[in-house]
Structure formats: C-alpha cells, structure tokens
Amino acid sequence: MKRMKGTLEKLFDLLYSHFGPQHWWPGETELEIIVGAVLTQNTSWKNVEKAIENLKRAGKMDLNALHLTNESEVAKLIRPSGFFKLKASRLKNIVDFLFRAGGIEALKEKDLHELRETLLRIRGIGPETADSILLYALGKPVFVVDAYTRRILKRIGLIQRENVSYDEIQQLFMKNLPQDVQLYNEYHALFVKLGKTYCTKRTPNCNSCPALSICKYGKEMAYVR
DNA sequence: CTCCAGGGGGCCA
DNA sequence: TGGCCCCATGGA
Numbered sequence: 177m178k179r180m181k182g183t184l185e186k187l188f189d190l191l192y193s194h195f196g197p198q199h200w201w202p203g204e205t206e207l208e209i210i211v212g213a214v215l216t217q218n219t220s221w222k223n224v225e226k227a228i229e230n231l232k233r234a235g236k237m238d239l240n241a242l243h244l245t246n247e248s249e250v251a252k253l254i255r256p257s258g259f260f261k262l263k264a265s266r267l268k269n270i271v272d273f274l275f276r277a278g279g280i281e282a283l284k285e286k287d288l289h290e291l292r293e294t295l296l297r298i299r300g301i302g303p304e305t306a307d308s309i310l311l312y313a314l315g316k317p318v319f320v321v322d323a324y325t326r327r328i329l330k331r332i333g334l335i336q337r338e339n340v341s342y343d344e345i346q347q348l349f350m351k352n353l354p355q356d357v358q359l360y361n362e363y364h365a366l367f368v369k370l371g372k373t374y375c376t377k378r379t380p381n382c383n384s385c386p387a388l389s390i391c392k393y394g395k396e397m398a399y400v401r
Numbered sequence: 402c403t404c405c406a407g408g409g410g411g412c413c414a
Numbered sequence: 415t416g417g418c419c420c421c422a423t424g425g426a
Binding site for chain 1: 415416417420421422423424425426
C-alpha cells in the first residue's frame with residue numbers, strides 16, 4: 177500500500193463540495209445510534225427505521241427498559257429490520273454490556289484500543305459495528321469501513337484486489353489523514369451518500385454520477401495492490 | 402420472479 | 415486467511 181497523503185483529502189473535498197455536510201449518525205441519542213448500528217447489519221436503513229420506531233413507540237429506546245425486556249419481545253419489535261431473532265440476541269449482548277459497564281457515558285473514559293477490543297469480543301459486534309459505535313456514539317477518532325466504502329474505492333480504482341481486509345482499508349485512511357472525529361464522521365457519511373445515490377450494485381458504471389470527476393480522478397491511480 | 406441492503410459468525414480446507 | 419453459507423424483512 178502506497179502512501180497517499182493529499183489524495184484522500186482531495187477525494188473528501190470533492191465529495192463534501194458536491195453533497196455537503198451529512199449530519200450523521202441519523203439518530204437522536206447515543207443508545208439509538210448503537211441500536212441502529214446493530215440493526216443495520218446487511219440491512220437497508222429504511223427497514224431499520226421501522227424497527228427503531230417500534231422500539232420507541234414501545235418505550236424501549238432506553239438502556240434500562242431494554243435491559244429488562246426479554247429477547248423475544250425485542251425480536252417482535254425489531255422484526256422489520258430482518259434477521260430479527262439474531263439481532264435481538266445481538267442487541268441483548270451489547271445492552272447487557274453497556275448496563276454492566278455503568279452506562280454509555282462511562283465508556284468514553286476508557287482507553288480507545290482496549291475499548292475496541294472489548295467491543296469486538298461481544299457476540300454479534302464485528303469491526304464495522306464496533307467502529308460505528310466508537311465513532312458515532314462515543315465520538316472516538318476511528319474510521320468506519322462498510323460495503324459502500326469498499327465498492328466506491330474499488331470502482332474509482334483506489335483498491336484493485338477484491339479481498340482487501342477491513343483493517344487494511346481502515347489503515348489506508350487513518351494513516352493518511354489526521355485523526356479527526358469530525359473528518360471521519362463526514363467522510364464515511366459521504367461514502368454512504370454517494371454509495372446510495374450513484375454507486376449501487378444496480379449502477380455498475382459511473383456514467384450517471386454527477387460527481388463524475390471523482391471517478392476520473394480515482395482511475396488515474398492505484399494504491400492498494 | 403430475482404436481486405439487494407450501511408455484517409457477523411460458524412465451518413472447512 | 416479465505417471462501418461459503420446462514421440469518422429474514424421489504425423495496426426495486
């Protein structure tokens with residue numbers, strides 16, 4: 177992997193000037209962000225919204241309430257987000273952890289590296305979910321890599337292989353950009369925006385993309401072999 | 402009808 | 415490690 181200081185900043189500027197600030201994560205509270213991070217695993221955000229709305233309406237978007245609610249009841253409420261039994265179990269795992277940790281606020285004091293490792297040990301919390309929680313709920317400078325990120329990087333030619341690891345992509349950004357929470361927040365959100373709008377699987381070329389300069393720009397260079 | 406969506410874990414070579 | 419399969423609803 178080559179060094180590419182400057183390149184990623186320019187890509188960010190192109191995205192930001194085209195789409196503007198994204199005001200992420202789409203959730204009102206830290207708990208809601210964490211819940212959303214689990215529910216959106218391989219699931220469209222539209223379906224996640226319905227599940228979150230169900231939880232709110234039932235008065236369950238609250239750490240204590242959620243902790244006291246049994247798993248099958250949670251499963252019933254989050255049904256629209258798919259994989260509902262699996263996700264009810266995963267939600268219970270993270271909620272129990274938060275409860276035992278003394279609440280979300282208490283987590284912010286912990287060492288970032290140790291906290292990430294701890295989150296990754298929870299069943300159902302993988303790298304993307306952990307990093308989403310760290311960045312968007314806890315305000316830690318961690319770059320989130322998701323399916324859109326991969327697809328966009330691949331399409332504009334910044335990565336060439338199909339099997340570039342999560343950590344490899346994350347390091348690409350974190351080693352070449354300042355460790356800035358607000359920058360990482362916007363960058364990932366902008367990738368999702370571009371991904372949802374013009375870089376889906378159903379739009380395999382960039383011809384309809386108004387941010388075409390991004391594609392042309394990326395294709396001139398390859399950074400990850 | 403088929404394909405896809407802001408993953409993660411288990412299993413096997 | 416790396417590839418496959420499973421989990422499941424709702425929209426295109």
